[in-house]
Amino acid sequence: MKEKFTYVWSVIRLPVIAVVFGFLTGAVCIAVTGNNPVVAYIALFRGSLASIPGFGETMYKITPILFTGLAAAISFRCGLFNIGAEGQYVVASVAAIAISWFGQGLPRIFLLALILTAGFCAGGLWGGIAGFLKAKRGINEVISTIMLNWIALYLANYLVRIPLSPNVRAGLSPAGHSVVVPEVAKLTKLKAIVPAFGYSSAHTGIFIALISAVVMWYILFKTTVGYEIRTVGLNAQAAEYGGISKAKNTMLAMFLSGGLAGLGGAVQIIGLVYMVNQSPMLPGYGFTGLSVALVGNSHPLGCIPSALLFGILENGSRQMQLAGIPSEITSIISGVILVFIAGSLVIKLAGDRIKAKWGKRAMRTEQEGL
Amino acid sequence: MSRVVEMKQITKVFPGTVANDHIDFDVERGEIHVLLGENGAGKTTLMNILYGLYKPTSGDIYIDGVKEEIRSPNDAIALGIGMVHQHFMLVENFTVAENIVLGNEPSTRGILDMEAARAAVRDVSDRFGLAVDPDARIEDISVGLAQRVEILKALYRGAEILIMDEPTAVLTPQEIDDLGTILKNLTREGKSIILITHKLKEVLEMSDRTTILRRGAVVGTVRTSDTTADELAEMMVGRQVSFSSDKQEKQAGNVILHVDKLTVKDHRGIEAVRQVSFDVREGEILAIAGVDGNGQKELVEALTGLIATESGRVTLCGCDITGKDPRTVIEAGTGHIPEDRHKRGLVLQSSLFENLILGYHYKPPFAKHGRMDPVKIVEHGNRLIEEFDVRTPSGSVTAGSLSGGNQQKVIVAREFYKDPPLLIASQPTRGLDVGAIEFVHKRLLELRDSNKAVLLVSLELDEVMKLADRIAVIYQGRIVGIVDAADATERMLGLMMAGGSPEGRTAADRTEGESA
Ligand SMILES: Nc1ncnc2c1ncn2[C@@H]1O[C@H](COP(=O)(O)OP(=O)(O)O)[C@@H](O)[C@H]1O
Ligand SMILES: [Mg+2]
Numbered sequence: 001m002k003e004k005f006t007y008v009w010s011v012i013r014l015p016v017i018a019v020v021f022g023f024l025t026g027a028v029c030i031a032v033t034g035n036n037p038v039v040a041y042i043a044l045f046r047g048s049l050a051s052i053p054g055f056g057e058t059m060y061k062i063t064p065i066l067f068t069g070l071a072a073a074i075s076f077r078c079g080l081f082n083i084g085a086e087g088q089y090v091v092a093s094v095a096a097i098a099i100s101w102f103g104q105g106l107p108r109i110f111l112l113a114l115i116l117t118a119g120f121c122a123g124g125l126w127g128g129i130a131g132f133l134k135a136k137r138g139i140n141e142v143i144s145t146i147m148l149n150w151i152a153l154y155l156a157n158y159l160v161r162i163p164l165s166p167n168v169r170a171g172l173s174p175a176g177h178s179v180v181v182p183e184v185a186k187l188t189k190l191k192a193i194v195p196a197f198g199y200s201s202a203h204t205g206i207f208i209a210l211i212s213a214v215v216m217w218y219i220l221f222k223t224t225v226g227y228e229i230r231t232v233g234l235n236a237q238a239a240e241y242g243g244i245s246k247a248k249n250t251m252l253a254m255f256l257s258g259g260l261a262g263l264g265g266a267v268q269i270i271g272l273v274y275m276v277n278q279s280p281m282l283p284g285y286g287f288t289g290l291s292v293a294l295v296g297n298s299h300p301l302g303c304i305p306s307a308l309l310f311g312i313l314e315n316g317s318r319q320m321q322l323a324g325i326p327s328e329i330t331s332i333i334s335g336v337i338l339v340f341i342a343g344s345l346v347i348k349l350a351g352d353r354i355k356a357k358w359g360k361r362a363m364r365t366e367q368e369g370l
Numbered sequence: 371m372s373r374v375v376e377m378k379q380i381t382k383v384f385p386g387t388v389a390n391d392h393i394d395f396d397v398e399r400g401e402i403h404v405l406l407g408e409n410g411a412g413k414t415t416l417m418n419i420l421y422g423l424y425k426p427t428s429g430d431i432y433i434d435g436v437k438e439e440i441r442s443p444n445d446a447i448a449l450g451i452g453m454v455h456q457h458f459m460l461v462e463n464f465t466v467a468e469n470i471v472l473g474n475e476p477s478t479r480g481i482l483d484m485e486a487a488r489a490a491v492r493d494v495s496d497r498f499g500l501a502v503d504p505d506a507r508i509e510d511i512s513v514g515l516a517q518r519v520e521i522l523k524a525l526y527r528g529a530e531i532l533i534m535d536e537p538t539a540v541l542t543p544q545e546i547d548d549l550g551t552i553l554k555n556l557t558r559e560g561k562s563i564i565l566i567t568h569k570l571k572e573v574l575e576m577s578d579r580t581t582i583l584r585r586g587a588v589v590g591t592v593r594t595s596d597t598t599a600d601e602l603a604e605m606m607v608g609r610q611v612s613f614s615s616d617k618q619e620k621q622a623g624n625v626i627l628h629v630d631k632l633t634v635k636d637h638r639g640i641e642a643v644r645q646v647s648f649d650v651r652e653g654e655i656l657a658i659a660g661v662d663g664n665g666q667k668e669l670v671e672a673l674t675g676l677i678a679t680e681s682g683r684v685t686l687c688g689c690d691i692t693g694k695d696p697r698t699v700i701e702a703g704t705g706h707i708p709e710d711r712h713k714r715g716l717v718l719q720s721s722l723f724e725n726l727i728l729g730y731h732y733k734p735p736f737a738k739h740g741r742m743d744p745v746k747i748v749e750h751g752n753r754l755i756e757e758f759d760v761r762t763p764s765g766s767v768t769a770g771s772l773s774g775g776n777q778q779k780v781i782v783a784r785e786f787y788k789d790p791p792l793l794i795a796s797q798p799t800r801g802l803d804v805g806a807i808e809f810v811h812k813r814l815l816e817l818r819d820s821n822k823a824v825l826l827v828s829l830e831l832d833e834v835m836k837l838a839d840r841i842a843v844i845y846q847g848r849i850v851g852i853v854d855a856a857d858a859t860e861r862m863l864g865l866m867m868a869g870g871s872p873e874g875r876t877a878a879d880r881t882e883g884e885s886a
Contacts, residue, residue: 223742224731225740227724227731228731231720231724231728234717235717235719241715242696242700242729245697
């Protein structure tokens with residue numbers, strides 16, 4: 001029992017310390033702006049957790065970033081850095097709109113399943129392209145996913161403006177947004193089930209996200225697929241030696257990663273925003289997902305509290321603003337948390353390198369001495 | 371006789387290990403003093419302290435009776451101490467002379483005087499019988515010569531005390547003999563030599579005195595002429611060690627692995643394995659002997675599907691596995707103990723349980739329909755840990771936290787569990803201590819006795835002669851010859867490892883003969 005606890009603590013120590021530091025730094029900043037940190041943090045937590053509608057607001061903020069967090073986590077586990085969750089999210093949201101629009105005659109359950117599958121596959125294919133390029137051509141996934149993000153954005157803008165535009169469909173000139181998701185394809189709002197959720201727009205997508213986290217955990221840690229992905233991530237040469245194909249698992253991990261980001265896009269469309277607007281910018285959930293995965297230790301279940309944290313910060317910042325405290329404080333908090341975690345990872349990596357190089361370094365010292 | 375070096379009560383603590391524990395060590399003028407000890411005993415650390423690379427945690431050093439603080443290799447050089455490291459530090463595309471004077475160039479009014487440099491090199495080389503051509507480029511000369519260049523470099527800087535760290539690890543038997551002669555010449559000129567090794571034979575042949583280290587402490591210092599290999603081994607390991615192998619006479623059976631004119635290119639696209647052919651049969655150990663870097667790595671990786679083959683055929687149990695992927699090769703019946711256990715053999719950050727199923731993780735009972743069975747995996751792990759005596763607090767610790775010997779046991783356990791018709795063991799005892807070496811040897815012989823085929827790749831001639839039934843010598847990617855272990859002598863293998871044929875002709879002679 002104690003052993004188990006020691007192990008768990010050794011894993012979560014870094015994120016916990018990082019969060020504490022983040023909030024302490026935030027407190028200092030609040031104090032510097034002449035406010036009371038205690039008041040501010042009470043506002044932050046009360047606003048995002050203390051009431052049912054407030055918590056509902058937090059939940060709907062969590063939903064997309066939990067998906068993109070899972071996407072990042074699984075790519076990290078395979079030793080890949082998928083920063084294309086943005087693009088994967090975007091292509092999937094367009095796919096979701098298209099399916100919901102063209103399939104509105106279908107039975108609801110069937111239609112919802114179809115939309116989610118289409119979102120997963122669209123995102124998965126978008127991620128899979130980068131995986132394919134990496135596996136077969138050795139093209140760095142960081143670069144290819146960034147490029148694919150922009151391709152996704154402009155492709156989406158075109159689709160939204162022309163084929164999926166209500167105006168064009170009605171024979172008018174193009175508009176800047178897509179058709180709207182028909183009622184039949186919308187996810188149920190929580191307030192329709194539990195009226196206490198009141199004004200909050202929380203929807204059942206949060207459950208899809210939580211289930212995805214559990215499924216991802218199961219796949220990663222309880223199946224041969226996960227074993228192979230993790231082995232490739234930890235030591236690709238040993239994996240190959242053990243008959244595990246690096247190329248195959250790279251593509252698979254990028255497909256799953258993209259699929260999760262895509263699922264996030266589809267859920268967001270049919271749960272909350274109901275349409276896709278033409279946009280000059282990427283939505284940003286993919287990047288938050290990287291933070292979620294980092295704080296969550298690239299563990300699917302760890303992503304849940306981590307996404308909750310970022311959800312609280314985002315939702316609570318409004319409440320803090322109402323209490324007269326600049327909302328940028330929450331950005332400072334999450335920034336400090338990330339710098340702390342990324343910093344200690346870098347230090348750890350560098351430490352390992354230095355250890356490995358010790359012998360060589362000793363010799364270099366000698367050469368310099370000559 | 372006067373003591374040129376005296377190290378008193380030297381202690382060096384690294385985080386987590388005491389590498390040197392109150393060591394007393396001295397060297398007399400004109401002697402060859404061997405530091406003997408298993409891997410990790412603290413030999414290199416002690417010498418790095420003497421050479422100023424590490425600062426001792428406590429203890430004093432006296433040179434010629436005077437207490438000295440050696441803060442850097444510069445201080446050491448000024449005191450007449452030179453060191454030849456395990457890995458050479460020469461500039462590949464410089465000439466011998468350029469390398470030797472590097473950092474200490476003779477010059478006239480700021481202009482490099484290469485003629486003077488060459489003369490100086492020739493002078494030192496002749497005085498000690500080193501026979502080195504000052505104008506040869508390092509990249510063109512053999513490892514044995516490169517080592518002499520390192521020695522020359524130290525002498526050129528005025529070394530009176532020469533430290534050599536495991537100098538024989540990279541040499542053929544003949545080169546080792548030559549090194550012995552050179553070292554004797556040096557001592558005749560009054561130089562003192564500290565030789566680090568873990569090979570008993572060399573100790574007995576080369577040294578005047580021997581200091582034995584075990585786990586960072588001195589076990590004793592003996593006059594070499596008064597001791598025996600058994601006695602030294604016992605002091606080194608701390609218990610009796612048997613050198614004789616209990617290898618039974620055995621008739622080899624059917625061909626298991628058949629390699630026919632295999633050619634493999636290395637990662638630079640150069641042919642590393644050329645037209646290699648051999649068979650390995652049931653119930654025999656075929657050893658590939660050779661100096662490191664003659665194509666052994668590429669041969670093994672091609673046989674196991676890790677790298678592509680250029681041409682030729684490989685058949686395992688009658689099934690063509692040429693150019694097949696690693697999983698196919700494993701499933702056709704290959705076990706593989708890889709040369710580099712950290713890079714290939716283990717996932718250091720994963721638990722022993724996870725490591726102990728690598729390669730058959732997808733098969734029942736460990737996985738069914740893609741679902742892994744943690745209970746079976748843990749049972750399996752615990753069984754192997756016990757059977758192979760892996761010293762670990764539990765199977766859930768990471769592989770990286772074990773010592774090298776225990777890591778190797780994990781790999782051996784995993785590959786033996788497969789019970790494959792063919793086991794490819796590539797340098798299976800590299801970096802292990804005597805106890806672990808004995809263990810691996812015993813297991814390999816058991817495998818052979820249970821009628822499996824074993825392909826052993828080893829750089830250690832002793833190991834090859836002890837285990838193998840037949841020995842194939844590889845030189846520059848070609849099999850120079852295959853001889854029965856019973857007929858093989860060390861001298862003959864040594865010649866072959868330098869490219870000569872078993873009959874004593876050189877590879878060059880033979881090529882001419884063939885083309886004629
Ligand atoms: N730079 C270092 N940092 C930490 N530990 C070290 C370092 N160098 C050596 N050690 C440890 O000290 C011990 C003795 O090592 P070493 O002197 O290299 O042994 P040997 O040369 O006899 O094989 C080993 O346990 C080794 O892991
Ligand atoms: Mg050493």
